[in-house]
Each structure stands twice: as C-alpha cells, then as structure tokens.
Amino acid sequence: MKFSNIMATGGEWLRGEGPHHQIVISSRVRLARNLRQRAFPGHAKKAERMQILELIKPRVEELPEMQDSFSELLQDLSALEKQVLVERHLISREHAAKGVGSAIIMNRRQTLSIMVNEEDHLRMQSIRSGLQLKSAFKLVDKVDSTLEGKLDFAYDARLGYLTACPTNVGTGMRASAMLHLPGLVLSEMINQVIQAVNKIGLAVRGLYGEGTEAMGNLFQISNQTTLGEKEEEIVARLSKVIETIIEKEHDARQMLIQKKPNTLWDQIGRAYGVLTFAHAMSSKEALNLLSIIKLGVDLGAFPEDRRLPIDELFIDTQPAHLQKSTQQKLNAEERDHLRAQIIRERLRVFPKPDISKVARESENGSAPEPHNNE
C-alpha cells in the first residue's frame, strides 16, 4: 500500500460510527513490548537498532492482520508525511522524530499500527471509532499473542512486561479514549471533571497526548498505571468512567439548552458566521469553532447528514493534511488562508443553524435524555 492510499482513505475511526460516537471520537489501546537482553531503542546504538528492526519488522509484516499493509522505514518518510500520520494518531510525535532504525507498519483500515523502535522495541496500537476499548484491546492482544511465539519478549514473573520507562512496566498497556466535551467546557464544569478523573488514577490530556493543549474541546482520557491491575480490569474501569463522563456531558448540554440558551445559540451562530466568511484561520481557531458546529449537529441545529463533512474538516484542516492535499509546502500565513478557503467551500452548502429544531426536539424528548447524576 502506498502513502497516497492512506491520504485517500479516511481510515475506519475517522468515519465515526462506533457506540457513543457523538461524544467519543475514538478508542485506542497500545501495548509496549521489548526483546529480552537487548538495549532499548533510546540506549541502543544505531547498528543495534537496525539489527532489532531486522528481527521485528518481517515478523510484523507476516501477521495475518497486516495483509496489504503500509510498511515504511521512518527515514523514507518526509517530515510532512510523518506529520500526517501524527495528525491521524497512527504514530506518536516521538516516533515522528525518529529516523534510521525505526519503522511503522499499519493495516489498510488504519485500525492497527505498529511502531518499531519508538521508546520501546514494539509499540502496537489498535484504534477504533467511538467507545470500543474492549474490542480495541482484543485486536491488539491477539496480535501480541501471535508475535510472542516468534519473538522473545522481555517478561519478568513479578514485574510483567519490561519497558524502557518504568511508568509502563507490567501490562505495558495504555488504553485511551478521545472525548469531545463542549458542553462541559461551556458550562465551566470541565475542571471539576478533570480533577475527579485524576483523583482515581486516570490521566486527562490534550489532543496529541502528553503535554499537549486541549483544543477543539477534545480530551484524551487514559489509564495512568500499568502494574498491579489486569488488562481487562483497566479497560473495564476506564470504560465505566468514560460512560459517566458521557452522562455528565449530556447533562451539561441539557443544562445549557434550558438555562443558558442565549449563550449556546450565540456560540453556534458565531462559529457558523466566522467559519462561513473568514479568510484566514489558524488550526486552533478552526478546531475550536468546528467543535461548536459539531455540538450544533449533535443538538439538531444542523441536519444529521452534515455530520460527516464537519468530522472530516477536523482532520483535513490540520497543518500537515492541508499541505499534503495541495502537494506543496506552505508558510503559516498561506496555510491559514487555505484553511479558511477549504472551510468556506465545504460550508457553502451548509444550512443556517435552526434553533427552533433544538427546542422542539428537547421538548418531545428525542434529544438525549437528562441522566441522573448519582
């Protein structure tokens, strides 16, 4: 499979069809594995990294899940191509910085991506649309079980899977979900939720993980610890917390409709106005405004068939996707113009927000029901 195919096909999770897909954008589970008695990638010399790559890459490529896969050495990808993969969450930002001795192998559906010589020898990740942590875990667990028969993984009876960073030792598993929480942000309840989630040993992060800013009201929630708890327990605990957050988000939206309708319609109207008429837009502004339009679709202010074009804009307006689509490198100012242009074009056939629809729907109860908090 060629890189152009990746650009052309959106990848399964981008289509957004999974359970709770209005609020949960995607679910990801990654496993970290290392070879026994071999220096971890961060400590290994170039020659050893290449040896390790030679050991691992063919084993990954022959996986039944990797039929018709995209397999590339990191040094053969351009900076822009790497950034496209980062924007799709198929490789980490750390991996994008790697060159000789590292590789990426992913399947055509873009549900499974395996990084070789990231921070660990193997980082295997499964990504699904909506809240599907369990099935994401199943897929990556199966791949791990196949590979362990062919590769000698570093494993200790007491500490479990041994990883470069002690924060990953044990299961080597990080399960995470990307949540869209405009209701909690607009109602200023998000910090409370984040603090509560932190207290029970889960981490909340921005769009691109560790140390990144929350943009477009998107938040990543993941397990913080990996030792002393079974994989299935971690996944179940995380899923339960996410279901509670989904309820809180629905509650917050209902609260906004009932108590702060003017603020809500003002936000949606402004977002629509700016996106429809602006001629320059940063990716941060675009994400924040698109988030409000997405909320508008969820609430019924825009027709349901407008959901996909908005979801696609979330990804297509990211800096690398923008430049890849025009086949040229652009400076920041040119990018902002092009971004605004693409958004204007896609919103040309977009109807004006219809607030009366929201009011009607919440009255006859077809909008999400308010949930009991306790």
Place this chain on the structure above:
Amino acid sequence: MLCDVCKCNDATVFLTQILEGKMQKVNLCDACSKEKGVQDPTGFALADLLLGIGAAEEIEKGAPSQKCPVCGFTQADFKKTGRLGCSACYLTFAEGLGSLLKAMHKGTEHVGKIPLRASREIELGDRRRTLTQDLEKAVAEENYEGAAALRDQLKQLEHEKAV
C-alpha cells in the same frame, strides 16, 4: 512531615524542582505553598515528569558505581533520561526501582497477561521443584528404585525444556 518553610504546620504540598541541573525537594504546608505560589493544580498533570525526577533520586540509593552488565547503562544515564537501558536493568537496579514502582503504580506485582512461553517455563519449574523434592525424599528413605525413576523423569523434563 513538617513544612520546610514555617516548620510548624504539616506539609501537604510536595514539590520537586530542578535548579541548575540539581534536583531539590521541598515540602510545604497549605499556607506557605499559597504564599510561594506553587499551589497550581495543573502542576499535577506533570505527574509523569515528576515521577521521572523522583526516580532519579530513588535509584541513587543503590551502589553509586552500579552498571548494567548487559547494556552498560548507569545510574547517571537513568537520571538524565528517566528511561532504563534494557530489560536486565530492572534486575541491576532492582533495589532503587522497588520503591519507585510502588509510588508510581497501583500494585507492585504484575497480575495481567502472561506470555505462553513464560507460563510454560513456570509450569516446568513447578514440576521440576516437586520432582527434586520427591527425589531427595526417596534418597533419604533409601528408596533407590523410586529415586531412579524420579531421576529419569527429571531428565525428561530438562529435555522438554530444551525443546
């Protein structure tokens, strides 16, 4: 633990800072932390980072000249990167890592997935232990016939392990 500043109240805020490449730990009470402006809740999102720093200190508890025999990794390397050199480092630096892992994780022992190969090794190990005990018992009881049979079984086991 008392506050490092006023030395009278219990410390509730534990701050780790790196100043000019040197790590400093400061314990503050509520009032002093507010006064010093360090009670920033977003600081806790840096838990990973903080744990990485704490790790460097923990690992120093081992002998200072310790070096991993497999990959040559040293404590200084760990201090610099917050990462280990290879899987054998977990054994080399076990002493310092113990309390670090305890602070970092929910438990201190892995209870999750066991690779098939490892579970087979554990099973063989258990069988070997039982057979060895039985063999010792048989020899002590001067049951040489039984001991010979047990010895053959042990040999068979070693062969299985080699496969």
